[in-house]
Amino acid sequence: MDFTLILFIVLAAVAVLTAIGMLVSRNAVYAALFLVLNFATVAIFYLMLGAPFIAMAQVTVYAGAIMVLFLFVIMLLGAEKLPKGGVLPWQRPLAIGLAAVLLAEAGYLLFQRIQMTTELAGPGLEVNSVEAVRTLGLALFNQYLLPFEVTSVLLLVAMIGAIVLTKKEKGEA
Amino acid sequence: MLLSEVTNTGFFNLAPWIIFSPVIGLLVNIIYGGRMGEKAIGWLASAASGLAFGVSVLLAVSLSGVHGEAQVVLFADWIRIGELNIPWNFRVDTLSVTMMLVVSGVGTLIHIYAIGYMHEDVRFKNDLGRYRRFFVFFNLFIVMMMILVSGDSYLMLFVGWEGVGLCSFLLIGFWYEMDTLGRPSWANSNAAKKAFIVNRIGDLGFILAAMTMFWYFGSLQFGEVFAQAEEIAAHQPLVMIAITLFMLIGVAGKSAQIPLYVWLPDAMAGPTPVSALIHAATMVTAGIYLVARSAPLYVTVPNAQYIVALVGAVTALCAATIAVGQYDIKKVLAYSTISQLGFMVAAVGMGAFAAGMFHLVTHAFFKALLFLSAGSVILGLERGHHHLAHHGKSEMPAEAAPTPPKYGHGSSSHNEAFDPGDMRNMGGLRKTMPVTFWLYLIGSLALAGIFPLAGFWSKDEILADAQLHYPLVYILLTIAAFFTAFYMGRQNWMVFFGKARHDAAAHAEESPKIITVPLMVLAGLSILGGALNLPYLHTFTHWLGYTLGGEGAEVVAEGAAHAVEAAPWYVLGGLNLAVAGLSTVLALAAIYISWILYGRKPLTHGQIDPLKKMLGPIFTGMERKWLVDEIYWALFVDRYVDVSRFLADVIDWRFWHDWFHDKFIAGTYNWLSNIALDKVIDTRGIDAFFNGLGEMTKQASASLRRLQNGFVRSYALAVLFGVVVILGYLLIR
Amino acid sequence: MLPLTYYLVISAILFVLGALGVLIRRNPLIIFMSVELMLNAANLAFVAFARSFDVLTGQIFVFFVIAVAAAEVAVGLALIVVIFRTKHSIDVDLMSSLKG
Secondary structure: OHHHHHHHHHHHHHHHHHHHHHHOOOOOHHHHHHHHHHHHHHHHHHHOOOOHHHHHHHHHHHHHHHHHHHHHHHHHHHOOOOOOOOOOOOOHHHHHHHHHHHHHHHHHHHHHHHHOOEOOOOOOOOOOHHHHHHHHHHHHHHHHHHHHHHHHOOOOHHHHHHHHHOOOOOOOO | OOOOOOOOHHHHOOHHHHHHHHHHHHHHHHHHHHHHHHHHHHHHHHHHHHHHHHHHHHEEEEEEOOOOOOOEEEEEEEEEEEOOEEEEEEEEOHHHHHHHHHHHHHHHHHHHHHHHHHHHHHHOOOOOOOOHHHHHHHHHHHOOOOOOHHHHHHHHHHHHHHHHHHHHHHHHHOOOOOOOOOOOOOOHHHHHHHHHHHHHHHHHHHHHHHHHHHHOOOOOEHHHHHHHHHHHHOOOOOHHHHHHHHHHHHHHHHOOOOOOOHHHHHHHHOHHHHHHHHHHOHHHHHHHHHHHHHHHHHHOOOHHHHHHHHHHHHHHHHHHHHHHHOOOOHHHHHHHHHHHHHHHHHHHHHHOOHHHHHHHHHHHHHHHHHHHHHHHHHHHHHHHHHHHHHHHHOOOOOOOOOOOOOOOOOOOOOOOOOOOOOOHHHHOOHOOOHHHHHHHHHEEEEEEEEOHHHHHHHHHHHHHHHHHOHHHHHHHHHHHHHHHHHHHHHHHHHHHHOOOOHHHHHHHOOOOHHHHHHHHHHHHHHHHHHHHHOOOOHHHHHHHHHHHHHHHHHHOOOOOOHHHHOOOOOOOOOOOOOHHHHHHHHHHHHHHHHHHHHHHOOOOOOOOOHHHHHOHHHHHHOHHHHHHHHHHHHHHHHHHHHHHHHHHHHHHHHHHHHHHHHHHHHHHHHHHHHHHHHHHHHHHHHHHHHHHHHHHHHHHHHHHHHHHHHHHHHHHHHHHHHHHHHHHHHHHH | OEEEHHHHHHHHHHHHHHHHHHHHHOHHHHHHHHHHHHHHHHHHHHHHHHHHHHHHHHHHHHHHHHHHHHHHHHHHHHHEEEEEHOOOOOHHHHOOOOOO
């Protein structure tokens, strides 16, 4: 049991538990907070996999910006809790059953068919962060320049769309 | 063989433009004409025709550059079925170029004339919209005529042949809902139908000729047919006679020869430029062109040639006599046209192809001139009539003009319509319309064959050729020439001399420049046209000789003896003084007689024709056109109507419709459908099956409908279910 | 170092939990969060594979996924706000008719 394995097990436990917490918490604010924790653990997984830039992006964009947006909307609407009861009684047991089957299939696939138990090569946590980010940046601005620019257009469109959608129409207010 | 050689040099590639340019003209007029003024429409059409003339001139120049060698300009594949291959080629040789020049040249002048003529005509008849239609038809006619003369096969020629027939029909019936005087009637459209149907009879002959030709020659291309002509004639002379005589029927239809000439006088119902262009100068000469084009076929069967010549000569004389008894200015010219076409047919029938074509060209000049001048006269009278109606006063004695007619054609209340084409309404126009008078006089003298106008040279060439080999034809034609001079003299005296016999004539006004200038050009050509083929020079004969065999045959046929045999008409004689002198003397005598009858004591209003007193029933016969129309009516049309009526009433209606269709077929069918099909098979079998099917679908869909509950989460569950199933399938596969 | 499979197992578990969240929760906000969780699971698998095969493409793709997720959240939350404004509730089960 070396340090990495212990770290992995702890983080995995936290990730799964926070995901379940998000799933079951009745209050949307709690769910959002669980999710923040979950994202943070995933960010550490990224670091362990030698992807420091993605880890930082995960923390700033997901755990930071997106979740803040979520919390903001929850509080704006005051919709952290919904009244009990539902119109679809069979939905939950069916969903859980199907999810179990899906998980079983995934496990079967991972352990029986692929069997990739070989350890990952190269440095993990020990990676040269500056060099890794530099490599990623070069690829992004050379090979993937066009998709990168298209992404900016996508964000602009999303922004305009959000503004147009939430804008009150004339005479409505 | 020279003809089959395909050369694309010089200006010959321009040949398709003789068709394209009028096509463009008519398309522009169809599409944009509505937004263009009258002037623009008319000049555009004229320019399109003029461009075709320019191209024709270029072709003629190029042709003389290659010493008249026939050129075939490849244009497009037309028909290709198995062995049969008929391309659309343009044949440019001396004969076709001559026709192109006449068609587009005279055509352009008449286009220009029509700008002025139709301007007034549409106003007299109260329908300005037809101005554009007229020029579209006119350009279409030029297109079709060009296709006719430039085609390289009998089939292509036939396309043009039918096309000009169509244009003729459209233009005769141009004012289809009125008669020539503008009164509501179907007279004009009946005339158009008559022309079309009579031409159909002729076309049947053409088709039979073409089919026979294809059967025995295996081709319709000129070059291939002519190459085999002598061989086929030697082995199967009857085939050759059949082809040439069938073709003669076509010629008789198109060129108005006995027995199919009856449509041409009625065709005068069209506007005057139409009469000039189509029914005098160009379209009706298509038959002569056809015979000349088929010269290699005709020269192989002298018997058929003799029949053709005789038909032409008899037509020439017969029509000339009828012309003497006519009162309508255009009818006289119409019969004169038939008569002159008879001259040409006789000429080409005798094998005097150059003489026939020469007369065709000069006739195009002076007959177009005469018709157009007649149109000018008619317009002048219309103007005078108009003038009277507006001023409402009569300077003539009361008995001369009992009721000053009101202006306004087309009104049914107008009982006694004024006929501006009736020569009995004219008289004295020499003073009111001096320009037209001089032009008409030139045309008349040219037609009468007075030295040195164009008609003299061409007519005498025909007579000289006839006198050599065909004495009977010569006699007939000479008499016809005498009558020609007589009726032209009579017409001139009646129209232009003496005193006005009607108010309108007294107030006639001269036509504007747009009308008279083209006439002056035509008059110049009528005077100088004879220079084309002067005796001893024979420019025109040499020119055509390249195509029709004369000189070319000498080169090809190795040996003078054979050459003479191949082209017996190729006689370059001098001026036959006896023939020329006799015909001139006869013409002068005829004019003198006409002066005695009509010039010395001019007709007064209401006076009967002096000739009628002298000749009595004979003149009535002439006036009534020898009752040919009535005889045809009694012999053919009535019988045809009887047969049709029998077929319609008895066979079609009573037997076919009442019994066979209604009782037999419909009755049986009703029984079958009612009892057998409807009650048993349909209701119990098919209906039951499909109703059951529908019921099943209804029930199935009712139960499936429950799946669509509208909850997003249910749909998401369905998606997950699908994912699980597909993944499962992929795993256990 | 750890085998690739470990990360893939975590990725699969997180994905299934996210899918379950989408299916059993009625609050669209939490449904959205679950969708984000699923995206994260996929991202984790991408980065793990990128590490395994020692290529950069996986990381680049994750970068784009994050950008798209941000856009999606912005538009999705705007939609929720609009729906709340008209229905005065955000329960997805109440949105079962085609009319707005």
